[in-house]
Amino acid sequence: MKLKGWKELEMGAVIPEAGNAAQYNTGSWRAFRPQWKEENCIQCLFCWIYCPDSSVTVSDGKRGDFDYEHCKGCGVCAHECPGKKGNKAIVMVEEGN
Amino acid sequence: MGKKLAITGNQAVAEAMKQINPDVCAAYPITPSTEIMQRFASFVSDGVVDTELVTVESEHSAMSACIGASAAGGRVMTATSSQGLALMWEMLHIAAGMRLPIAMALVNRALSAPINIHGDHSDGMGSRDCSWIQIYSENAQEAYDNIFQAVRIAEHEEIRLPAMVCMDGFIISHSIESMEFLPDEVVRDFIGEFKPTNPLLDVDKPVTYGPLVLPDYYIEFKKAQHEAIKRAKKVTLDVAKEFEKVSGRSYGLFESYRLDDAEIAIVVLNSAAGTAKDVVDAFRDKGIKVGLLKPRLFRPFPYEEVADALGSARVIGVFDRADSFGGFGPMYMEIASAMIASGSSPVMINRIYGLGGRDFMPEDAEAVIKELVEIADTGKATTLKEYIGVRE
Amino acid sequence: MSTPLRLKELSKKADLLTGGHRLCAGCGAPIAIRQVLLAAEVPLVASNATGCLEVSTTIYPYTAWKIPWIHTAFENAAATISGVEAMYKALKKKGRVDRKIKFIAFGGDGGTYDIGFQSLSGAMERRHDIVYICYDNGAYMNTGIQRSSATPLGANTTTCPAGSVIHGKQQPRKNLTKIMAAHNIPYAAQASPAHWRDLMTKVRKALDVDGPAFINILAPCNRGWRTPTHNAVELCRIAADTCFWPLYEYENGRLTINYKPKEKKPVTEFLKTQGRFKHLFSPDSQDLLKQAQENVDREWENLLREEACWREEAETKGEG
Structure with missing residues (x-):
């Protein structure tokens, strides 16, 4: 983002673009990456409700893949995932592997 | 009306x-x-x-x-x-x-x-x-x-x-x-x-x-x-x-009172200015060219305009009803900045008065103006900053 | 018709806190705040005390908030939102605003229990139509884990470090939820993001009442609690199961305990999960451990007794 000059700024440091933090990438923080194993997913959506970074995409009530632009790899989703028959639908793998 | x-x-x-x-x-x-x-x-x-x-x-x-x-x-x-x-x-x-x-x-x-x-x-x-x-x-x-x-x-x-x-x-x-x-x-x-x-x-x-x-x-x-x-x-x-x-009432950045040809000026803020104006009149009656500036807009401070208004004064006494302990009174600092920036160098003294509601009497203004007259004569001020109306 | 409190339905709602904020990985606060925002069915305007949530969600020129939001200072989230709410009333009266809007304030425990305590108490007493949400992580985490009056007994923080003579915080925590309830406000509750449905139900009740409401939400901080990044939700669950963080609510002064563990676990089950309590498990800290259990037991028993009184009274009146 090009830095603006003082005349171009919104008065009083107000940010008029609601939710523009979505443009900021926090995915690079990750040391571990959650992987979704759809075959073990029971669509409980616990991963979605417990995600601190709004990084579990859900459309029409069904989960999709992770938003890796923002996921910081904390692993809460994998830890909370009940999985199917003892098999987790989310597993954490080391980045770069 | x-x-x-x-x-x-x-x-x-x-x-x-x-x-x-x-x-x-x-x-x-x-x-x-x-x-x-x-x-x-x-x-x-x-x-x-x-x-x-x-x-x-x-x-x-x-x-x-x-x-x-x-x-x-x-x-x-x-x-x-x-x-x-x-x-x-x-x-x-x-x-x-x-x-x-x-x-x-x-x-x-x-x-x-x-x-x-x-x-x-x-x-x-x-x-x-x-x-x-x-x-x-x-x-x-x-x-x-x-x-x-x-x-x-x-x-x-x-x-x-x-x-x-x-x-x-x-x-x-x-x-x-x-x-x-x-x-x-x-x-x-x-x-x-x-x-x-x-x-x-x-x-x-x-x-x-x-x-x-x-x-x-x-x-x-x-x-x-x-x-x-x-x-x-x-x-x-x-x-x-x-x-x-x-x-029908007119206001400016400050009020100039008999400043036009003043050789001696005092700067007084708020209610004390009313008292001081009477004293200015008394000195004028004696033929002494004294004037008063009563600031109105303090922030932003109108430096150029104030310097202009005080332009003819060789001696300025600034009254402060507040102190910046260890420094000059806050109004003095503004007036001094205004004068220096304008390139003029009047002798300026600072008198701290009326703290905690101590009455500001005509005699207080009178004493300071007398001192200013002396300074105008000698061109020298002995004490730049001093409290007035204080018991020893 | 409100959205049913089922995840499938709730997931169709827009997230009002976006990703891209810069809270630590695995922080409990955004989990709680997302749930609060998802529960709301009316437009919200929020104020936020200085703290982790505030700084990390609004680093200029970015904001993670999709609702009108204001941060002014540390000790005054409640006073600030009081002003916003007062202006809403004024403009509504004059016909310059017609929407139904609700007002919410967020603060960490430092900004709520300590420095913001007076302004919070004032706003509650003035009966503004606001909901104050405290996300309680038990210390000044934003400045680097200093003790607050919400820090649990025995915890190791940077200003009450576990030393060889003094073993962490020597005082029990302030019971803020009870203090808020003592303001005789229409709604005061304690919640945790692990129990998301309970939390969201509480938020809805808080937003529904006409007048002030307060919800205290446990929000684990892995930096300050010295825990891994993945178990914030699990820690909340253990906190409720040990009754370290009981889930309850006061509705117009009447207490209901919303979660009673089938088997109340010893508080050590909660304490042992966290590095900040590690020193308590050495032989010379046994007194503190004992005290910690006694404090939890006393609070829990008091809650049970108080709830029983309310139940009895209701039964006498034939309300069931």
């Missing part, structure tokens, strides 16, 4: 607020400004105004609520004094940094310790660097008139900064003077409708107020703020011109 009434300074301000009918007031009692909000509260209770009055639990919360209310998108006013302003100090900067046009009556009172409830300018001067527009008033009439003008200046779209109107505690706030009121409709037309910018209550256009701004942008916002408050000088004059049209 509006009606004439004998009234206290506090009542005059409360009356002005009633005529403005702000959307929200948040206030906390403190002597000597209490009466303003107390009277205003009865206007609320009697349905004379439709203001939401928030009777907060501290001045810090008063200013915080004013900030919230102003950012929400409406006209906001409050009043305080002394420790109240001191407790608000953190929030004064925030109101200004967020560019919120809150108007406040400051009834000047000394700061503790020792605790003292009487008038001096330590509170207002202490908030000098908060980026509030500061307008000082000699008497109830000026305080009343300045409130309307402060609202206009603060809300001006090129400024959007908070403004405080100052008057001396007790000396003005509690003394009865005859003054003239404006008719309600004249006030209404003069101040106009409040125009919100980025109101929080526009839920369809959500905005964020008060983000963390790091070194990459902070100084740009401060530069914008500096430019905005600088513009307040011109806007103050424009607003005063308009105000004169509706009131």
Whole structure:
């Protein structure tokens, strides 16, 4: 983002673009990456409700893949995932592997 | 012509607020400004105004609520004094940094310790660097008139900064003077409708107020703020011109009293200026060319104009009803800056008077002017800064 | 018709706190705040005390908030939102605003229990129509884990470090939820993001009442609690199961305990999960451990007794 000059700024440091933090990438923080194993997913959506970074995409009530632009790899989703028959639908793998 | 009434300074301000009918007031009692909000509260209770009055639990919360209310998108006013302003100090900067046009009556009172409830300018001067527009008033009439003008200046779209109107505690706030009121409709037309910018209550256009701004942008916002408050000088004059049209009373950046050919000048703020003017007259009668400058707009300070007005003076005595301990009085520093920047080098002395409400008597002004006459003769000042009216 | 409190339905709602904020990985606060925002069915305007949530969600020129939001200072989220709410009332009265809007304030425990305590108490007493949400992580985490009055007994923080003579914080925590309930406000509750449905039900009740409401939400901080990044939710669950963080609510003064563990676990089950309590398990800290259990037991028993009184009274009146 090009830095603006003082005349171009919104008065009083107000940010008029609601939710523009979505443009900021926090995915690079990750040391571990959650992987979704759809075959073990029971669509409980616990991963979605417990995600601190709004990084579990859900459309029409069904989960999709992770938003890796923002996921910081904390692993809460994998830890909370009940999985199917003892098999987790989310597993954490080391980045770069 | 509006009606004439004998009234206290506090009542005059409360009356002005009633005529403005702000959307929200948040206030906390403190002597000597209490009466303003107390009277205003009865206007609320009697349905004379439709203001939401928030009777907060501290001045810090008063200013915080004013900030919230102003950012929400409406006209906001409050009043305080002394420790109240001191407790608000953190929030004064925030109101200004967020560019919120809150108007406040400051009834000047000394700061503790020792605790003292009487008038001096330590509170207002202490908030000098908060980026509030500061307008000082000699008497109830000026305080009343300045409130309307402060609202206009603060809300001006090129400024959007908070403004405080100052008057001396007790000396003005509690003394009865005859003054003239404006008719309600004249006030209404003069101040106009409040125009919100980025109101929080526009839920369809959500905005964020008060983000963390790091070194990459902070100084740009401060530069914008500096430019905005600088513009307040011109806007103050424009607003005063308009105000004169509706009131017949004229205001400037300061008042010049017999300064045109003055070789000796004194600078006196607020109520003490009234006393000092009589003394100036007495010296003039004796053929001594003395004049007085009574600052009105203290922030932004009109350096060039002040230097111009004091241009003919070879000797200047600056009275301060506040002290910057270990330095010169705050008004002296401004006048000195103005003179030096203009390239003139009068001899300037600083006299600290009236702290904690100590009376300022004609003899006090007289003694200082006599000293100035001596300095004019010898070209030398022995003591640059000194307290006057103090027992040894 | 409100959205049913089922995840499938709730997931169709827009997230009002976006990703891209810069809270630590695995922080409990955004989990709680997302749930609060998802529960709301009316437009919200929020104020936020200075703290982790505030700084990390609004680093200029970015904001993670999709609702109108204001941060002014540390000690005054309640006073600030009081002003916003007062302006809403004023403009509504004058016909310049017509929407139904609700007002919410967020603060960490430092900004709520300590420095913001006075302004919170004032706002509650003035009966503003606001909801104050405290996300309680038990210390000043934003400045680097200093003790607050919400820090649990025995915890190791940077200003009450576990030393060889003094073993962490020597005082029990302030019971803020009870203090808020003592303001006789229409709604006060304690919640945790692990129990998301309970939390969201509480938020809805808080938003529904006409007048002030307070909800205290446990929000684990892995930096301060010295825990891994993945178990914030699990820690909340253990906190409720040990009754370290009981889930209850006061509705117009009447207490209901919303979660009673089938088997109340010893508080050590909670304490042992966190590095900040590690020193308590050495032989010379046994007194503190004992005290910690006694404190939890006393609070829990008091809650049970108080709830029983209310139940009895209702039964006498024939309300069931």
